Amino acid sequence: MYKIVRKEVLNPSVSLIEVDAPYIAKKAEPGQFIILRVNETGERIPFTIADYDREKGTVTIIFQKVGKTTELLDTLNAGDEILDFVGPLGVASHFENVKRVAVIGGGLGTAIAYPQAKKLHSMGVEVDMINGFRNKDLVIIEDMCKQACTNLYTMTDDGSNGNKGFVTSKLEELIKSGVKYDLVVAIGPLVMMKAVCELTRPYEIKTIVSMNPVMIDGTGMCGGCRVTVGGETKFACVDGPDFDGHLVDFDQAILRSKMFKEKEADSLKQHKCRMEGMQNA
Amino acid sequence: MPNMSLEKVKMPEQAPDVRNKNFEEVSMGYTEEMAIEEAQRCLNCKHKPCMGGCPVNVKIPEFIALVAEGKFEDAYYKIQETSSLPAVCGRVCPQENQCEKYCVRGIKGEAVGIGRIERFVADWFMKNGKASIEKPEPNGKKVAIVGAGPAGLTCAGDLAKLGYKVSVFEAFHTPGGVLMYGIPEFRLPKAIVQKEIDKLKDLGVEINTNMVIGKVLSIDELLNDEGFDAVFVGTGAGLPSFMKIEGESLNGVYSANEFLTRINLMKAYKFPEYDTPINVGKSVVVVGGGNVAMDAARSAKRLGAEHVYIVYRRSEEEMPARREEVHHAKEEGIEFKLLCNPNKINGEDGWVKSVECIEMELGEPDASGRRRPVAKEGSEFNIEADSVVIAIGQTPNPLIKNTTPDLETNKWGCIVAKEETGATSKTGVYAGGDVVTGAATVILAMGAGKTAAQSIDEFLSNK
Numbered sequence: 001m002y003k004i005v006r007k008e009v010l011n012p013s014v015s016l017i018e019v020d021a022p023y024i025a026k027k028a029e030p031g032q033f034i035i036l037r038v039n040e041t042g043e044r045i046p047f048t049i050a051d052y053d054r055e056k057g058t059v060t061i062i063f064q065k066v067g068k069t070t071e072l073l074d075t076l077n078a079g080d081e082i083l084d085f086v087g088p089l090g091v092a093s094h095f096e097n098v099k100r101v102a103v104i105g106g107g108l109g110t111a112i113a114y115p116q117a118k119k120l121h122s123m124g125v126e127v128d129m130i131n132g133f134r135n136k137d138l139v140i141i142e143d144m145c146k147q148a149c150t151n152l153y154t155m156t157d158d159g160s161n162g163n164k165g166f167v168t169s170k171l172e173e174l175i176k177s178g179v180k181y182d183l184v185v186a187i188g189p190l191v192m193m194k195a196v197c198e199l200t201r202p203y204e205i206k207t208i209v210s211m212n213p214v215m216i217d218g219t220g221m222c223g224g225c226r227v228t229v230g231g232e233t234k235f236a237c238v239d240g241p242d243f244d245g246h247l248v249d250f251d252q253a254i255l256r257s258k259m260f261k262e263k264e265a266d267s268l269k270q271h272k273c274r275m276e277g278m279q280n281a
Numbered sequence: 282m283p284n285m286s287l288e289k290v291k292m293p294e295q296a297p298d299v300r301n302k303n304f305e306e307v308s309m310g311y312t313e314e315m316a317i318e319e320a321q322r323c324l325n326c327k328h329k330p331c332m333g334g335c336p337v338n339v340k341i342p343e344f345i346a347l348v349a350e351g352k353f354e355d356a357y358y359k360i361q362e363t364s365s366l367p368a369v370c371g372r373v374c375p376q377e378n379q380c381e382k383y384c385v386r387g388i389k390g391e392a393v394g395i396g397r398i399e400r401f402v403a404d405w406f407m408k409n410g411k412a413s414i415e416k417p418e419p420n421g422k423k424v425a426i427v428g429a430g431p432a433g434l435t436c437a438g439d440l441a442k443l444g445y446k447v448s449v450f451e452a453f454h455t456p457g458g459v460l461m462y463g464i465p466e467f468r469l470p471k472a473i474v475q476k477e478i479d480k481l482k483d484l485g486v487e488i489n490t491n492m493v494i495g496k497v498l499s500i501d502e503l504l505n506d507e508g509f510d511a512v513f514v515g516t517g518a519g520l521p522s523f524m525k526i527e528g529e530s531l532n533g534v535y536s537a538n539e540f541l542t543r544i545n546l547m548k549a550y551k552f553p554e555y556d557t558p559i560n561v562g563k564s565v566v567v568v569g570g571g572n573v574a575m576d577a578a579r580s581a582k583r584l585g586a587e588h589v590y591i592v593y594r595r596s597e598e599e600m601p602a603r604r605e606e607v608h609h610a611k612e613e614g615i616e617f618k619l620l621c622n623p624n625k626i627n628g629e630d631g632w633v634k635s636v637e638c639i640e641m642e643l644g645e646p647d648a649s650g651r652r653r654p655v656a657k658e659g660s661e662f663n664i665e666a667d668s669v670v671i672a673i674g675q676t677p678n679p680l681i682k683n684t685t686p687d688l689e690t691n692k693w694g695c696i697v698a699k700e701e702t703g704a705t706s707k708t709g710v711y712a713g714g715d716v717v718t719g720a721a722t723v724i725l726a727m728g729a730g731k732t733a734a735q736s737i738d739e740f741l742s743n744k
Binding site for chain 1: 452453454490491492493496497498520523525529530532533535536538539542543546547552553554555556557558559560630631678679680
């Protein structure tokens with residue numbers, strides 16, 4: 001059992017939990033992920049490590065309520081326990097010979113982009129962080145991000161925070177204004193990562209994306225997480241989750257992300273009915 | 282006077298058209314009377330040829346003689362002297378290629394049903410036996426076992442009996458390895474595996490789940506920082522092979538590992554009570570001819586598929602699956618498309634639609650001694666399919682290899698270990714089971730775990 005030592009609600013649908021997992025905290029690096037199972041009947045779901053504290057022995061994840069597992073996870077509070085928590089999985093992000101990097105987070109992806117920005121910033125790299133949200137009420141971890149980069153741009157689709165536009169429009173504006181990036185790191189919804197890659201391709205700026213497909217074991221065993229990269233089949237769990245975005249077949253990844261959509265929606269609906277039933281009883 | 286019947290006493294089974302709709306065990310096991318009757322078929326040969334066919338040297342004629350006398354508890358203890366998992370072996374061992382292959386009764390008629398009697402004894406003991414496990418005197422030495430499958434659990438049990446402090450590290454949330462994620466409930470009930478594991482815990486074996494060795498701790502850290510005197514690696518062959526044909530990334534295509542893990546370990550057959558989903562659809566194509574392919578096909582049928590096809594490129598004779606499994610699959614309505622091979626998987630909107638196959642014929646024998654299948658030009662045909670399961674084999678997971686530079690592996694990624702001892706190129710590190718041999722059987726892995734336990738004991742006794 002793995003104890004939740006801290007919980008913070010970041011916006012109505014996004015929460016942060018810090019979990020006691022000393023062995024994982026000792027080894028975790030930015031870019032890696034954990035897999036958890038909330039309870040005995042639960043699914044195994046991967047979450048990118050948002051932060052870790054080697055001294056305290058804790059690992060932090062940030063999640064959005066999108067399905068049954070995340071709904072269930074959000075019912076837990078500090079002091080509660082998670083049944084299974086395994087990691088660190090995947091290959092850690094590797095940065096070399098970079099002076100200026102744009103780190104882009106879309107929605108919840110901001111939480112995954114944060115440790116990468118923090119790592120680059122701590123290496124002395126000039127980091128422009130561009131985060132995008134639908135509106136100002138959904139903005140998360142803005143203060144944490146400020147500490148992890150040189151310049152922070154928080155964009156909203158509707159302009160409700162005074163900065164209207166997509167992350168791609170901001171990135172394009174910066175590139176066109178003459179900023180020279182050695183690397184772009186883009187983490188968020190598949191369509192956003194695809195759009196960023198299309199933008200950077202003509203400028204030949206190397207672009208790293210983080211894939212988060214369906215998986216079970218996270219150790220290379222099921223092959224459910226296969227992604228086509230440069231025409232080759234890769235497993236996101238052991239070959240990634242970071243890949244060269246210009247080589248990723250996003251259209252296929254978008255189709256594959258729908259593999260269990262109907263069943264997942266079913267599961268969530270039944271869960272909500274039960275919860276409401278319990279509240280009304 | 283022995284029972285001279287030429288046939289084994291039949292074991293009761295669920296009727297095919299009943300069992301292909303549920304996940305309960307197919308075979309129901311012998312009653313006491315049946316077990317005694319079958320045990321009486323044993324001639325108690327002096328030279329014990331059957332024992333020579335058993336990778337863990339179960340004292341077969343001795344335990345069968347005890348069964349014939351109705352001394353079931355004593356029979357259990359006799360098996361347990363050399364085998365840690367009798368309830369498992371009695372169910373999933375390929376006895377026809379091992380102990381029963383050498384049975385004298387098999388020369389004229391059927392061999393003694395050694396597996397069936399073993400299974401009866403183990404089940405009888407689980408129900409009626411008194412747990413009288415004596416914890417051995419600790420000898421103060423610590424051994425780490427990586428992987429809680431048949432090899433690791435056997436090695437753990439044997440070392441614990443010798444007084445070692447044994448810690449098992451398992452990547453999944455449940456110990457058991459392939460016994461839990463691979464072999465389906467209807468062939469090996471998970472409650473039985475769990476009971477065998479509980480017995481090891483009673484012996485003092487500590488099981489740490491959710492520990493991916495090679496990630497959270499390396500082999501070197503186990504030896505240098507965590508204070509283990511030796512390590513046994515039994516991580517199996519968990520990396521699925523794909524065919525590298527067009528359409529393998531379509532939705533609805535599964536590796537057998539993914540398909541079976543969802544069903545067995547994650548209990549997708551109980552969705553939505555359990556959260557893990559699976560989609561099978563009406564028509565399922567399973568590619569491959571081994572036990573894993575049979576397990577996948579029979580599981581798909583139980584999940585409601587109307588048509589389940591086994592597509593195998595050679596003929597039935599060359600199928601690596603156990604005869605009994607092929608027989609059970611046929612009874613349950615699995616359709617065999619033999620001597621044909623998939624060319625590509627056709628899709629629509631990202632989902633599997635059909636599998637294009639080509640007919641094969643057998644040519645000259647290849648390196649494996651089996652006749653090589655050759656495609657018949659122009660014989661392509663389509664099988665409609667909603668899902669496809671690729672069950673053409675597994676190779677070892679590279680996680681440990683990649684993080685243990687001085688551990689020698691071969692070109693297939695298998696750890697190189699001496700067959701007689703299980704010793705690897707790294708001092709204090711032993712290996713056995715599928716991670717050494719490539720995908721094989723539960724009992725061979727158990728045999729390797731047993732051998733390694735003996736070598737580890739010798740190594741640490743002289744240290």
